[in-house]
Amino acid sequence: xxxxxxxxxxxxxxxxxxxxxxxxxxxxxxxxxxxxxxxxxxxxxxxxxxxxxxxxxxxxxxxxxxxxxxxxxxxxxxxxxxxxxxxxxxxxxxxxxxxxxxxxxxxxxxxxxxxxxxxxxxxxxxxxxxxxxxxxxxxxxxxxxxxxxxxxxxxxxxxxxxxxxxxxxxxxxxxxxxxxxxxxxxxxxxxxxxxxxxxxxxxxxxxxxxxxxxxxxxxxxxxxxxxxxxxxxxxxxxxxxxxxxxxxxxxxxxxxxxxxxx
Numbered sequence: 001x002x003x004x005x006x007x008x009x010x011x012x013x014x015x016x017x018x019x020x021x022x023x024x025x026x027x028x029x030x031x032x033x034x035x036x037x038x039x040x041x042x043x044x045x046x047x048x049x050x051x052x053x054x055x056x057x058x059x060x061x062x063x064x065x066x067x068x069x070x071x072x073x074x075x076x077x078x079x080x081x082x083x084x085x086x087x088x089x090x091x092x093x094x095x096x097x098x099x100x101x102x103x104x105x106x107x108x109x110x111x112x113x114x115x116x117x118x119x120x121x122x123x124x125x126x127x128x129x130x131x132x133x134x135x136x137x138x139x140x141x142x143x144x145x146x147x148x149x150x151x152x153x154x155x156x157x158x159x160x161x162x163x164x165x166x167x168x169x170x171x172x173x174x175x176x177x178x179x180x181x182x183x184x185x186x187x188x189x190x191x192x193x194x195x196x197x198x199x200x201x202x203x204x205x206x207x208x209x210x211x212x213x214x215x216x217x218x219x220x221x222x223x224x225x226x227x228x229x230x231x232x233x234x235x236x237x238x239x240x241x242x243x244x245x246x247x248x249x250x251x252x253x254x255x256x257x258x259x260x261x262x
Contacts, residue, residue, distance in 0.1 A: 035066030
């Protein structure tokens with residue numbers, strides 16, 4: 001059986017809040033719409049994996065529960081789905097793997113996003129204080145654009161290679177762990193037709209960069225185009241992983257305002 005790895009970027013998180021690592025109400029809606037759209041693809045024995053961040057877990061819960069509802073899951077059918085129909089089957093503690101991976105969510109911290117706050121602080125030490133950063137952005141004509149400009153410069157410095165000693169995790173180390181996560185997902189496939197992976201834009205861009213063999217600068221541009229609750233698909237083939245779909249988000253065309261990048 002051919003296996004598809006579905007890399008799902010988390011729904012919109014709480015941009016500008018003290019705790020970014022949680023979904024906004026819109027992020028939850030995006031995740032439910034994705035689950036309903038993916039329901040026809042789901043099958044028995046599917047595996048669900050997510051990073052260790054709260055926004056990954058919340059996206060998985062909303063998406064998988066919506067997937068089961070769209071299938072009209074009965075208790076028997078739900079037992080073979082990647083999540084129980086109620087959504088409460090996603091109850092594994094961080095770092096643990098349940099005995100029945102077909103009905104629970106596997107946690108793999110290798111799918112975690114890079115530490116954007118650390119990267120920004122190394123580029124602009126004044127913004128190591130989150131409140132100082134928020135105060136700076138709040139007086140800008142376009143806070144999101146101002147943050148993107150700052151973030152792009154910080155990311156360019158991180159990827160440069162000349163300042164690796166400044167960072168807890170270097171860009172090459174991040175790339176390596178993301179590819180290790182992708183290969184681990186492929187190895188876990190077995191007879192599964194689908195592996196649902198809930199992660200962030202950075203890991204998705206790093207995996208796609210490796211598969212397409214593009215530059216670091218292009219990898220950054222790829223990450224910035226990724227839509228919240230978007231879908232990137234990889235096929236597990238004899239020759240390795242192959243990119244099939246990048247940044248799919250037709251499920252969000254329903255109405256204006258559903259397509260977000262932060």
